[in-house]
Amino acid sequence: xxxxxxxxxxxxxxxxxxxxxxxxxxxxxLGVGLVDIREFNCCGYPLRNIDFKVFLLSSARNLALxxxxxxxxxxxxxxxxxxxxxxxxxxxxxxxxxxEVNSTLEKxxxxxxxxxxxxxxxxxxxxxxxxxxxxxNMAMTFKRLKIATHYGCHxxxxxxxxxxxxxxxxxxxxxxxxxxxxxxIDWPMKLECCGAPLWGVNDRLSMDLTLKKLMDGKxxxxxxxxxxxxxxxxxxxxxxxxxxxxRNMNHPLPSILYTQLLGLSLGxxxxxxxxxxxEIPISGIEELLSIETEFGEQPESAEKTEST
Amino acid sequence: xxLKVSLTISLVIFIFALIxxxxxxxxxxxxxxxxxxxTSTRFFSAIKGILLTIFSVKILTLLKVFVLDVLLQFRIxxxxxxxxxxxxxxxxxxxxxxxxxxxxxxxxxxxxxEYYSTVNPFIxxxxxxxxxxxxxxxxxxxxxxxxxxxxxFSNAMDIYAILIVAVIIFSGFFLxxxxxxxxSDYKRMVDEYSGLSDPEELKSxxxxxxxxxxTVSPNLKAPFDEKILAKGKELHxxxxxxxxxxPQWAFTGYVAAKIIRPIGLGIDRVxxxxxxxxxxxxxxxxxxxxxxxxxxxxxxxxxxxxxANGVIGKEKLSPxxxxxxxxxxxxxxxxxxxCSLRCSVIMAFEEIKNINIFPSEKIASIQxxxxxxxxSPQELRLIQEGVYLCSNCYxxxxxxxxxxxxxxxxxxxxxxxxxxxxxxxxxxxxxxxxRGLMRExxxxxNYEKPLIQAREAIAAQCDLMKKKDxxxxxxxxxxxxxxxxxxxxxxxTFSVCFGCQTCTTVCPVVGNYEDPQEALGLLPHQIMHAAxxxxxxxxxxxxxxxxxxxxxxxxxxxxxxxxxxxxxYELKNLAVKQVRGRTLQSMERK
Numbered sequence: 001x002x003x004x005x006x007x008x009x010x011x012x013x014x015x016x017x018x019x020x021x022x023x024x025x026x027x028x029x030l031g032v033g034l035v036d037i038r039e040f041n042c043c044g045y046p047l048r049n050i051d052f053k054v055f056l057l058s059s060a061r062n063l064a065l066x067x068x069x070x071x072x073x074x075x076x077x078x079x080x081x082x083x084x085x086x087x088x089x090x091x092x093x094x095x096x097x098x099x100e101v102n103s104t105l106e107k108x109x110x111x112x113x114x115x116x117x118x119x120x121x122x123x124x125x126x127x128x129x130x131x132x133x134x135x136x137n138m139a140m141t142f143k144r145l146k147i148a149t150h151y152g153c154h155x156x157x158x159x160x161x162x163x164x165x166x167x168x169x170x171x172x173x174x175x176x177x178x179x180x181x182x183x184x185i186d187w188p189m190k191l192e193c194c195g196a197p198l199w200g201v202n203d204r205l206s207m208d209l210t211l212k213k214l215m216d217g218k219x220x221x222x223x224x225x226x227x228x229x230x231x232x233x234x235x236x237x238x239x240x241x242x243x244x245x246x247r248n249m250n251h252p253l254p255s256i257l258y259t260q261l262l263g264l265s266l267g268x269x270x271x272x273x274x275x276x277x278x279e280i281p282i283s284g285i286e287e288l289l290s291i292e293t294e295f296g297e298q299p300e301s302a303e304k305t306e307s308t
Numbered sequence: 309x310x311l312k313v314s315l316t317i318s319l320v321i322f323i324f325a326l327i328x329x330x331x332x333x334x335x336x337x338x339x340x341x342x343x344x345x346x347t348s349t350r351f352f353s354a355i356k357g358i359l360l361t362i363f364s365v366k367i368l369t370l371l372k373v374f375v376l377d378v379l380l381q382f383r384i385x386x387x388x389x390x391x392x393x394x395x396x397x398x399x400x401x402x403x404x405x406x407x408x409x410x411x412x413x414x415x416x417x418x419x420x421x422e423y424y425s426t427v428n429p430f431i432x433x434x435x436x437x438x439x440x441x442x443x444x445x446x447x448x449x450x451x452x453x454x455x456x457x458x459x460x461f462s463n464a465m466d467i468y469a470i471l472i473v474a475v476i477i478f479s480g481f482f483l484x485x486x487x488x489x490x491x492s493d494y495k496r497m498v499d500e501y502s503g504l505s506d507p508e509e510l511k512s513x514x515x516x517x518x519x520x521x522x523t524v525s526p527n528l529k530a531p532f533d534e535k536i537l538a539k540g541k542e543l544h545x546x547x548x549x550x551x552x553x554x555p556q557w558a559f560t561g562y563v564a565a566k567i568i569r570p571i572g573l574g575i576d577r578v579x580x581x582x583x584x585x586x587x588x589x590x591x592x593x594x595x596x597x598x599x600x601x602x603x604x605x606x607x608x609x610x611x612x613x614x615x616a617n618g619v620i621g622k623e624k625l626s627p628x629x630x631x632x633x634x635x636x637x638x639x640x641x642x643x644x645x646x647c648s649l650r651c652s653v654i655m656a657f658e659e660i661k662n663i664n665i666f667p668s669e670k671i672a673s674i675q676x677x678x679x680x681x682x683x684s685p686q687e688l689r690l691i692q693e694g695v696y697l698c699s700n701c702y703x704x705x706x707x708x709x710x711x712x713x714x715x716x717x718x719x720x721x722x723x724x725x726x727x728x729x730x731x732x733x734x735x736x737x738x739x740x741x742x743r744g745l746m747r748e749x750x751x752x753x754n755y756e757k758p759l760i761q762a763r764e765a766i767a768a769q770c771d772l773m774k775k776k777d778x779x780x781x782x783x784x785x786x787x788x789x790x791x792x793x794x795x796x797x798x799x800x801t802f803s804v805c806f807g808c809q810t811c812t813t814v815c816p817v818v819g820n821y822e823d824p825q826e827a828l829g830l831l832p833h834q835i836m837h838a839a840x841x842x843x844x845x846x847x848x849x850x851x852x853x854x855x856x857x858x859x860x861x862x863x864x865x866x867x868x869x870x871x872x873x874x875x876x877y878e879l880k881n882l883a884v885k886q887v888r889g890r891t892l893q894s895m896e897r898k
Contacts, residue, residue: 010652010701015745020678042652042699048858049737049880051659058655081740104658108458157860158873166863192816193859201736201759202855208820209857231741242748 002035018274059087078229082154141181142210187220198291325600339720340630366594374619397444480663484561488570516540614641647704664694731765768851811862
């Protein structure tokens, strides 16, 4: 069985439980084993502005913990992903930095050699499990659902470091969204930032950017925006709600986590998906689910039903 | 007499101290929302809250929390088995000793009419309970000083706590042991209880006790005649055994007695038993009188914290009760270090040597602050940095064995400190995301102030930004700036910038403004250029630096391979380091 050390980071357990529970449910269904490492700490992302070394040490300690158990690390957060990948790249290319980091980690009996892989949930779904296998597990598909797919900056860029997908014309997430039967729409601001990094630092600017992006999605015909990162989702959900009330606006573009979307079409337990935990209601999406899967005729899904 | 007087004194001190400590729970002010509330308001609102809870279904939750968390301490068990054994042994053994042994006249006698401290099961149980405490204390010492549990700090109070328990228990055991070997104590019991007067009989009994129970006699020495021993056994069974079991039942004391037997006569001559009695009693009374001021006060405060937080859950407390709860929680902290062990940002301490980064150590600083002690600007700034350097992951709150809502404590205090006017540069990082999310839930006075303050403090150090005509020298003004950009090799790439402005063109922040230069100062390509020219002030003082989303659009698109975002990151690091240093200096001068 495929197995990963699950790196939850700080935001998900504290503020986005539905992302954790829905991810666990989806991955269990798709046969991915998860190992929880209690000693994991913050990836260092929030401190990159302040102290490079703190960021690097924080990331490296997590990677060393994964390496100690010989497990590849999977993140659910794009910022965690970007930070861990950045730390990996820096340590691999700079011998003196590696030495310095390891001399600190040594105090705890840890060492980072760069032997393990760092993956985001979406790349695990796309590359390790595969679109066809996911389709084979579908219980239902969405009909007439338009999704504005949001990639998230720290997964896409800098592409040399993260290697997530083609940074100019990515398609990984679109394919995953379309596997559920939904349509992943084209929208001009698809690859723009969600605005979260400035939330709490410069709220006005953050609001401008978030709103611009969401309005663009709406104008392009989206019913929902879909993210696979706690920062992006909270920005599109809780913060959007705050923005709308502050600027006296109605009609939000609700945000759904990818694991909620996928979980629905996999027919998973509603409780694990936590739909009602989103600040802006998304339960209406269930009406668009239809039992006949468009892939129903395909032989592999028939096999799957037999085996289960 | 001595017993009565010293007990009364220690009890009086204990009670007054207890009242004082509880009073501080209503008086100490921690963080936002607590400043304007009167002590009396807090007191009555607490009483009301308690009554409303007791006379509701929540009483069931309280009972559950009391059994599982307060008595059985499941929260410690969940965290670490060895620690649970340690604590349950110390606390369980000690409480049972208190009830059965120390308060025997009041409790044990009331339950068992035929109670004697020298018969079973009491003599055995007393030793068993004591042995549990000793095992617990040994584990505690092992954990702190040999195993060296990571990030478990030992302060004077922790050492005192282990010491006072150890002194009470060991003095008790050696008191028992010394009485076992001391001839005077044997003689007293014979005189008082045996009713024997025939010298032959007395001699036989004494021989039996010396042989069997380790009494050290100045008159008799082994080997003894079998007949005498047989007679002694008979006398023991008829005169003593009725209310004195074989001392071997006091197994811990008996082991100690074996050790000290060779000096048994000397022990009796200096009346060690009575010295140890005084030590045992005094240690107990000192422990009692000092309890409210020591870590041992957690016996009360931690139980209350567990019960209170057990019923509060996620519901909102009134500001008055919240203030009281938070003041009480400071006393509930046992300095066990679980929060620091699990803290998400502990790696920060490797570079930023501020002890307040560790949650367990923040508590001590907050206690000082709450008690109204005058703290220097430097100390305040360190606490402020410590409470802000937090990813708000709630782990400390989740793992706290006594259920303290630590996250809430940090948040509350953070706001108060930020309003005091010392610039905190950490607010210019994504650590502020949580503060932004909280801006509606908690009424944050002057939400913008700390953000403006930090930016202004940086701008104040950048003289060139203030120049009106903006005529700048073309020669590098600060060569150190370029040398400073060396945290990673990537930052050096600014030197290949040829000024094509692609970075600025694709920047979503720049694109957000009609007049970007007015709002942001230097734009990304200009900052790359400023780094090349060594124009420190212009790079640091530009809003662009702090308004960067780190979305990496600029870096991705740069035709020259300049790591624009990474250079911006490093400039921010440098700016914080330099400005923090200078603000500190100017604070010290004040």
